[in-house]
Amino acid sequence: MDxxxxxxxxxxxxxxxxxAVQAARNSNDEYDKYIVYHKRTHVRGWYERFRSGDFSLEDHAHGKPNLKVDNDMLKEVVEANPSQTxxxxxxxxxxxxxxxSDHLLQIGKV
Incomplete structure (x- = not known):
C-alpha cells in the first residue's frame, strides 16, 4: 500500500x-494487517505531527544527516600526523x- x-x-x-493504537487496530481491520502492524511506531510519529498542527503528508528529514568525510583527505591528514586523536x-x-572511526576503518587506518 502506498x-x-x-x-x-x-x-x-x-x-x-x-x-495511534486505535488507528492501527482500525486499519488492521480494514487493510493489510502486515503493513499496519509493522508501522505501529510510525503511526505514533504521524499522530505527534498531527497534534502539533502539521498535516502535511510529505516526509520530513529526520535522524542524523548523512555526513561524509573525503577518505583521501582523511588519509593525508592522518599520514601527516598519525598521533591525532x-x-x-x-x-x-x-x-x-x-x-x-568508520572512515578510518574504510581507509585501513585503525
Missing part, C-alpha cells in the same frame, strides 16, 4: 479522535567520533 494512502488514513483517524580528527572534519 505510504501517502496510509498517511491519509491516519490523518482521518486522528481527526475522528482515535489514538579521534576527537581532534572529528573536530577538524566537523563530524562525529563514530563517523571518523
Amino acid at each position: 505510504k501517502s494512502i496510509l498517511r491519509t488514513i491516519f490523518e482521518h483517524e486522528s481527526c475522528r479522535g482515535t489514538n 579521534l576527537s581532534e580528527l572529528a573536530e577538524q572534519f566537523d563530524v562525529s567520533h563514530s563517523a571518523i
